[in-house]
Amino acid sequence: MNRLDRYIAWQLVKDWTLVWIVMSAIFSLLAIVDELERIQNHYQTADVVQYILYTLPQRSMDLVPVIVLLGTILALARLNKNSEIIAMRAAGMPLTYFFRAVAVPALLLVLLLYGVSEYVSAPLYQKAETEKSLARTGRTNLLRGKGLWSVNNLHFFNVRTLRHGKIPSDIYLFQFAPDGRLLNFIYAETAEPSKDREWELRDVTQKTLEDSTLKTTFRKELATGPFWSPEELPVLPLPITGMTLTGLYGYVEYLHATNQNWQRAEQLFWQKIALPLTAGAMVLLATPIGASLRSQRSTAFGSNLAIGAGLGIGFYLLIQIINTGSSLVGIPPAIVAFTPTILVLAATGWLFSRMR
Template sequence: MIIYRYIAYQVAIGFMIATAVLLPLFSFFDLLDQLEDVGKGTYRVTDAFLYTVMLLPRRFIQIAPFVALLGTVVALGKLAVHSELIALRVAGISPLRISLAPLGVGMLLLLGVAILEQFVAPQLQQKAIANRAVALQLSAELGRNLGIWTRNERSILRIGQMMHAKQAADIEILQLDQEGFLLTHTLAQYADIKDDDRWELNNVTVRTFKDGEISATRHAFLNWSSFLNPDDILTLTKLPESLSPLELVRHVEFLRSTGQDMDSYALALWRKVGSALMTIAMLLLSIPFVFGSIRTGLSNKLVFAALIGIAVYLLDQIIANTGLILRLNPAFIALVPGFAMIILATLWLRRTF
């Protein structure tokens, strides 16, 4: 037990070192990107720094597989350089038993990532995006000048702009009959969202289509029972990657039940699972990486591990984007890279041990 605690301690230190190197690097690129917008609207340097800081949990989640890879290589490579791995082997401790300590620390890393993914990163990322949009005087919208579109079985809703959580502007509502023919077209300048299902439309024009004739009426105010609740509206205006797993599950089900395209949201959900698989794969890959060449210098191991990490990251991005364009199954797109790396790492483990 003392040996396992010692190895686990060294691996935890390795994870911290990898995080201390990778997280500031990725955050620096985020900051450079934000500094380009300084001076637009009321966006200032302090806003750019605050945005970058609030994105730190999300960036840590994204680099977790590579923290696992580089951190384990740093820890075990250091033990190898100091001949401690050889001493452990001479003492009768097999490489498989030695590898249990890094795997245990890796499971703790995955637990921490899961907590951040559900309770910390989405909230901070969404707040950062909202603050940035306010400072840059941007509205939340999907599509290019198309607004937010959603529907249920009988209605189609377009929201031109979300001014804030309780007010929307440039509203269109299309009401359909059972055969899918247009019954009414409602156009409102803006809407005050009163509660879960009641919207107060302002400056409203309602066109009715009946028996080949079109009639129009105008109203200063008109109440409408919406099929969206405030949470659904806010979800529609958020990036898929900024949603928590539970939010993604609910939204994917909502899109499926209303017959809408859910691929990007389903892919974001499955990629969270795929990231966990990739973290496990990187842990497995790092162990034979060190044991397979104990005499090799630590710096060479780190360079090679970094190159592998970059290659895997780029390949994962290519597969995800290509699969989305080709409309492949989101679960297949997200899980295949992780499973493939686990298989390769397992084969390497068997060959090494």
Template sequence: MRRLDRYIGTVVLAAIGLVLAVIVGLDAVAAFIDEAEDISDTYSFAEVSLYILLTLPGRCYEYIPFAALIGCLLGLGQLASSSELVVMRAAGVSTGRLVWTALQPALLVAILGFVLGDQVAPHTDRMAETRRALAQDPSEAFSGRHGIWSREGSTFLHFNALEPAGVVHGIILLQFDEQRRLLTALRASRATYAGGRWLMRDVVQTHFSSWQTTRETLPQLYWETGITPDLLTLVVVEPAQLSLADLYRYSRYLHSQGMESEDYRLALWRKILQPLAVGALVLVAISFIFGPLREGTVGFRIFAGVIIGIAFRTSQDLLGPASMVFGFDPVYAALLPIVACALAGFALLARAR
């Protein structure tokens, strides 16, 4: 029986790996073509290639549920087409045992993907975004395409790029009063963090009042703030690309500043529940192989997998904003598509028996 388990697991695991490689490869090629439009003297072909390479872990993590779904359809479909599943069931292997055997490699991929998305992808994505921002605009940092905004109280901060050593490029500070009137606008070419404060260099500061505007140029200026380099690294990338610890920490920070944190809470729950999402999608794939797609062709199975994956992703994309609009907890937005897939899979398996 263990030999049979290894055989089924190897077939399913190989199919998932093949599908993941194809999907991520196509996505990387499309991203490379898109980035190639910005190639310049500083943002060279090598920099574009390195950017794509650094984003590969994040792309793999993003497509793991989709690859597990289609890979399971193809792997088990291959066994069904060659009548191997029929022989296994005729030999006394129960449907439940076959389902559990097929689920194991998919859950292994889900766990590995979780580790990849939580421990590897956040760091490589930050490196990729920082290198791209610096390469695209190394001299005049204020006009960077990929600048980021953050806020602390009534002070708004914009920066173009953040290096891992805590060096920020292209800083703009806007300070408002309680009536949201602009008091001070500051621009600095770069800033370094040391001793709990920022040292900004090449500063141009403009003060606004009801009767005049004054401007001064300073070689350097200290900025006392609670915003640290660790905090700024969290806004360089999208919420879905952060680790669990960073998502929890930054959502708490946003809440303390009176800002909306639902995006980060939703990303937190989606990351926590992704292994369950993979399991639910694979369960639907297995139920299709034992049910309506038992005699289907490879092309039709791929088509069915794509439709299921799109429906699952669309439901996630719709429920996420809905949780913010209607005010229900983001955990329900992340959990509802998973529960729906799991129930559909169990229902189809019950009919197949």
């Protein structure tokens, strides 16, 4: 990457950051106003601020195609307004070279977005939802010790982990006699809680003390309870929108294996895969819009910038409608998810052909 490539990349990064700051401030302010209405005894202003900060990366991921679209248009339109693009072309820069100078930062952005989605935004989002739910219910004691504990007389119930942030896993049940002897022990790999507080344990190992003899049995499923319902256990109903790609993949496999409704989770999985690619395609789409080779006066700069941004955002919103509508008519989720990227790239190719 030579000095000119680095200069163009820096202009893009600078305006991507500027647009991200502005849009994050606007949408975070709206989120704060919405959350302030939910303040109660255990959920105070400090909890609201913490929740907004933790969910900011996920909120930014949802907006990233629009952010990079506006940032790219702004950066290239400024270069064009200052006649820098005209100077580059006059110095002999071919159109393909200029396209490559923009495509390289776009590719790096795509890779960065995958990393942020997997290791930053999703974990922080799940942490935010968990702590918000615990703060609002005032039952922070549920997280003391290893996992989640419930005690009912001489029965102890322990959920060690939540697989993929959704599925109760590594579940232990202990039943003791009044003199402290362990009468019954149950271990289950996973479980599915119901609204009537009954739990369907799966892949169960049960050890029972009968006449001083420990008897071990294995079961595929075992219904037991009452324990927590999904509404009563604040860390269970985490939205799947904040799950990582790997977590979503495992969750879809789990739903398939247990014959549960998996369509929504699979659709979200493919949308998360396609989102960074769509953002990269949006950068390329904004390039011919922002880098029009005609000289522009300051008034034309503003109007062209507004028209380009409006067209780009309208196109993005149209794609969102296609996503929703296509899923309703039974089109495979992978095809629906990658349709925006393909359409954006097709529009980009058409606009670039008109720049020649």
